[in-house]
Amino acid sequence: MSILITGGTGYIGSHCAVELLKNNFEVVLLDNLSNSTEAVCKHLYKICGKKPNFYRGNINNEEVLDYIFKCFDIKAVIHCAGLKAVGESVLKPIEYHENNVEGTKSLLSVMQKHDVYKLIFSSSASVYGNPEYHPIDEMHPLNPLNPYASSKVKIEEILKKLSIENSKWKILSLRYFNPIGAHDSYLLGDDPTGQPNNLFPFIMKVAMGEREELEIFGNDYNTPDGTGIRDYIHIMDLVDGHISSMLYLEKMEASLNYENINLGAGRGYSVLEVLDSFETVNNLKIPYRFTERREGDVDNSYANISKAKVKLDWMPKRTIEDMCTSAWSFQKKKILV
Numbered sequence: 092m093s094i095l096i097t098g099g100t101g102y103i104g105s106h107c108a109v110e111l112l113k114n115n116f117e118v119v120l121l122d123n124l125s126n127s128t129e130a131v132c133k134h135l136y137k138i139c140g141k142k143p144n145f146y147r148g149n150i151n152n153e154e155v156l157d158y159i160f161k162c163f164d165i166k167a168v169i170h171c172a173g174l175k176a177v178g179e180s181v182l183k184p185i186e187y188h189e190n191n192v193e194g195t196k197s198l199l200s201v202m203q204k205h206d207v208y209k210l211i212f213s214s215s216a217s218v219y220g221n222p223e224y225h226p227i228d229e230m231h232p233l234n235p236l237n238p239y240a241s242s243k244v245k246i247e248e249i250l251k252k253l254s255i256e257n258s259k260w261k262i263l264s265l266r267y268f269n270p271i272g273a274h275d276s277y278l279l280g281d282d283p284t285g286q287p288n289n290l291f292p293f294i295m296k297v298a299m300g301e302r303e304e305l306e307i308f309g310n311d312y313n314t315p316d317g318t319g320i321r322d323y324i325h326i327m328d329l330v331d332g333h334i335s336s337m338l339y340l341e342k343m344e345a346s347l348n349y350e351n352i353n354l355g356a357g358r359g360y361s362v363l364e365v366l367d368s369f370e371t372v373n374n375l376k377i378p379y380r381f382t383e384r385r386e387g388d389v390d391n392s393y394a395n396i397s398k399a400k401v402k403l404d405w406m407p408k409r410t411i412e413d414m415c416t417s418a419w420s421f422q423k424k425k426i427l428v
């Protein structure tokens with residue numbers, strides 16, 4: 092039985108691939124390499140001794156999708172492909188809509204044509220916008236603040252509607268908080284080819300000497316130390332959440348065939364707390380300076396993960412220290428390889 096992972100050479104897709112390959116699934120990766128490289132396949136082979144089937148292509152291209160579904164006995168799709176830079180989405184809203192929303196529609200139409208109805212969609216905590224309460228549960232109102240987040244909300248709406256129209260669909264939208272860290276082999280990690288836009292890739296650049304200091308956007312937030320608080324989750328905990336989701340799809344009832352589920356650690360850390368952890372576990376100093384707040388950034392955002400615990404029988408296990416050690420170990424290994 093094969094699982095198709097769109098965006099399969101990207102950060103989250105590649106880490107899902109490793110666990111699926113280890114669990115003897117046949118894995119097919121589709122990626123247009125807009126934010127990753129094919130070298131990931133080589134690393135997957137090194138880690139698992141098995142090659143994923145890789146196709147370079149676009150999810151908007153129904154011919155490529157059709158070809159893949161004809162060649163493989165695809166049972167389910169993990170749909171990670173998407174553009175994800177919030178700032179870029181403000182500059183290129185149409186591109187984000189075309190790529191993320193229209194691309195998803197193409198995927199869904201080809202899945203339907205081939206009678207494949209199980210889907211795990213990479214959604215995002217950004218759908219909640221400025222939190223009205225904490226911890227944020229799945230009932231929290233949606234308030235996307237940029238075209239990236241809007242694309243996720245639109246896709247969720249499409250998926251929900253589809254599931255109502257046809258009870259064969261079994262769909263989970265996993266709303267990720269902030270995945271960080273790397274696979275234990277340190278051959279895979281967060282390795283974007285484009286401009287990084289999250290805290291960790293920036294910390295890495297300073298740790299590697301590529302930037303002089305870390306810019307911390309704002310120290311006047313309504314938090315104990317004034318810096319923004321986010322929910323960070325180890326990438327391998329996030330992947331475990333996908334494996335549990337695959338099992339959950341098998342037992343989803345026709346009457347409840349679409350669900351949104353938060354995947355986070357269930358607690359928040361401020362930027363200064365993360366930095367302190369990173370410096371301590373890795374014995375490094377990261378110079379930083381405070382700059383203006385970034386537009387759209389919120390004080391505090393962390394997840395209520397009760398639904399994932401109950402429905403998926405899943406619990407994140409790794410600590411912030413594990414995340415910091417793992418992220419830096421990947422970077423160091425990357426320099427050597």
Ligand SMILES: NC(=O)c1ccc[n+]([C@@H]2O[C@H](COP(=O)([O-])OP(=O)(O)OC[C@H]3O[C@@H](n4cnc5c(N)ncnc54)[C@H](O)[C@@H]3O)[C@@H](O)[C@H]2O)c1
Binds near residue numbers: 127172267289
């Ligand atoms: N990493 C995060 O912090 C985070 C948080 C919340 C949600 N997400 C979502 O999870 C998904 C995966 O994120 P990631 O961190 O692995 O990002 P990533 O950029 O590392 O991976 C996405 C992959 O999709 C590919 N891609 C983009 N558009 C494509 C298209 N049209 N056709 C084929 N391939 C395409 C890119 O080349 C990339 O390899 C994204 O949809 C993202 O929005 C990520």
